[in-house]
Amino acid sequence: MAAYLLHLAILAGIYIILAVSLNLIIGYAGQVSLGHAAFYGIGAYASALAALHWHFPFPLAALGAMLVTGGCGLALGLPTLRLKEDYLAIVTLGFGVIVDLVFLNLEVTGGPDGLVGIPSPRLLGLSFRPQPLYLLLVILAVFLVLGFTYLLVRSYHGRALRAIRDHETTAQVMGINTPAYKIVIFSLAAALAGLAGSLYAHYITFINPESFGLHTSILILCMVVLGGMGSIIGSVLGAIALAVLPEMLRQFQAYQDLIYGALLVALLIWRPEGLLGRGKLSLKFLTRG
Amino acid sequence: MFLQQLLNGLTTGSVYALIALGYTMIYGILGLINFAQGEIYMCGAFVAVLLLATGKVNFYLAFAAGMVAAALLGVALERVAFRPLRGAHPLVPLISAIGASIFLQSLALLLFGPNDRPFPIQFTFSTITVAGLPLSTLQGAILAAALGLMGLLMVFVRYTRYGKAIVACALDRDTARLMGINVDRMVALTFFIGSALSGAAGVMMAIYYNATYPRMGLLPGLKAFSAAILGGVGNIPGAILGGLLLGVAESLGAAYVSSGYKDAIAFAILIGVLLLRPQGILKGRGD
Structure with a gap:
């Protein structure tokens, strides 16, 4: 039982990183990404391959995974983020489909069987295989991500982002390079999803394309909308709620x-600020009136 | 071989064009992308297949029923997932449509199961040679039906009162309202027509590939969107041109480049268009 609770806590931590990073895209770049699970998957595969083939130590593998996913985010953001908000959603949906195809067809990713025997992290001679230690590692990562996000949101750049969020044209008039900000935020969020993927791969030690499909992207999106778009603390709570609830309601799987699907539509009609969002960091302009 | 691939491409392309018309008309009038277009296509296919499987209706009735069911689903979708959110930030209806799409897909999965359903009636198709080109009559029928529906749509938009009213709403909703046009009704009509075309596309593909399943709408929806962008989103002739071009490019790409990554071709085209000519071939209303 304790092992199961620890397992849930580790997964919830990974989902918090995913939800908070997607919220940066939705709440600060004002875009929807349906390919967040693809970045998560690329991070997991990149980190696992680095560890399996080149025997990278975990921190280096995780960093490499972040660089790779950040780069993918940049490549995807450049053509789309200069345009209207709807394009990114479709392009990232397509990206998710393609990444799935690539994972299934490439030899190096093991096809449908995926990769097995991904090593557990070792730092300073200490193995993080035991669950309590891995949980500590995940908690450390979550705090780093949350701290970074908090500092970012409060910095000069955070103010610029909030200006873009509240009124893009005005922000542009004030001399803020809005496409550049959006692209940087998007690729940053992709890199954070890559970190989550790396944490997942080295915990589960076995990955296949199934975990990184559209279903997972929708799940992360639900976490953000449930917690309130633009609210960091809301995303944390939304991620915990949706990581734990399905486990308790197994018979309704x-x-x-x-x-x-119904939750997304209903929330947006009746509570666009989210169930848990406090409104302090929420997007006021998203609600009518 | 080349001409055969060209013909295959034109056939699937004409179906993409029908779905792309739905995207483009709805985009034209609301400035929004209806993410659930692929599910409307799936609904049309399922209604026709289920009706035919009862053995009590003939093919034409089932085809029409598929179109009507898809159209009604489109109108219902507009009422539930779009209309309450009109005026909100564009992000909000977009996410709501994504939710509706997932909802419909998993509802179909629960109701009908994940397996492919064959088309219930067998057609006897032959291959005839037209000007030295081997043309299957099935392909010919699909091409003719798709082009016929497109022609009807063009006539409707250009020459009827309601068609002109839709164009007026797409150009300027407020002015159209001042001119006495009931904008809400025109939006509903746009959803009705666009969805009926997608429903027809769904039935045609159910016959062509002989498979109907809950996730069948995902890839054609994505490709039709790419087609709409390629032609210029919001532009009706553009959607037709984009659909046909995309179908041909995909078919030739699968034959001469790589068949494993066939589904990636539409995506590569989408990225290329967004990079090089975001307004599409014929100028659309996208930025």
Whole structure:
């Protein structure tokens, strides 16, 4: 039982990183990404391959995974983020489909079987294989991500981002390079998703394309909308709620996606600020009136 | 071989064009992308297949029923997922449509199961040679039906009162309202027509590939969107041109480049267009 709770806590921590990073895209760049699970997957595969083939130590593998996913984010953001907000959603949806195709077809990613025997992290001779230690590692990563996000949001650049969020044209008039900010935020969020992927791969030690499909992207999106778009603390709570609830409601598993879909529509109609969002960091302009 | 691939491409391309018309008309009038267009296409296919499987209706009735069911689903979708959110930030209806798309897909999965369904009636198609080109009559029928529907749409938009009213709403919703046009009704009509075309596309593809399944709308939806962008989003002839071009490019790409990555071709085209000519071939209303 304790092992199971620890397992849930580790997964919840990984989802917090995913939800907070997606929230940066939604709440600060004002875009929807449906390919967040693809970045998560690329991070997991990149980190696992680095560890398996080149025997990278975990911190280096995780860093490499972040660089790779950040680069993918940049490549995807450059053509799309200069345009209207809807394009990114479709392009990232397509990206997710392609990444799935690549994972399934490439030899180096092991096809449908995926990769096995990914080593657990070792730091200073200490193995992080035991769950409590791994949980500590995840908590450390979550705090780093949250601290970084908090500092970013409060900095000069955070103010610029909030200006873009509140009124893009005005922000542009004030001399803020809005496409550049959006692209940087998007690729930063992709890099954070890569970190989450790396944490997942080295914890589970076995990955296959199934974990990184559209279903996962929708799940992360639900976490953000449930917690409140633009609210960092909301994303943390949303991630915990949606990571833990499905485990407790196992008998309804077949209805999971049905519920997520209905939840998204219902939330946006009746509570666009999210169930848990406090409104302090929320996007006021998203609500009508 | 080349001409055969060209013909295959034109056939699937004409189906992409029908779905792309739905995207482009809705984009034209609301400035939004209806993410659930692929699910409307799936609904049309399922209704026709299920009706035919009962053995009590003939093919034409089932085809029409598929179109009507898809159209009604489109109108219902507009009422539930779009209309309450009109005027909000564009992000909000977009996410709501994503939710609706997931909802419909998993509902179909629960109701009908994940397996492919074959098309219930067998057609006897032959291959005839037209000007030295081997043309299967199935392909010919799909091409003719798709082009016929597109022609009807063009006539409707250009020459009827309602068609002109839709164009007026797409140009300027407020002015159209001042001219006495009921904008809400025109938006609903746009969803009705766009969805009926997607429903027709769904039935045609159910016959062509002989498979109907809950996730069938995902890839054609994505490709039709790429087609709409390629032609210039919001532009009706552009959507037709984009659909046909995309179908041909995909078919030739699968034959001469790589068939494993066939589905990636549309995506590569989408990225290329967004980079080089975001307004599309015929100028659309996208930025």
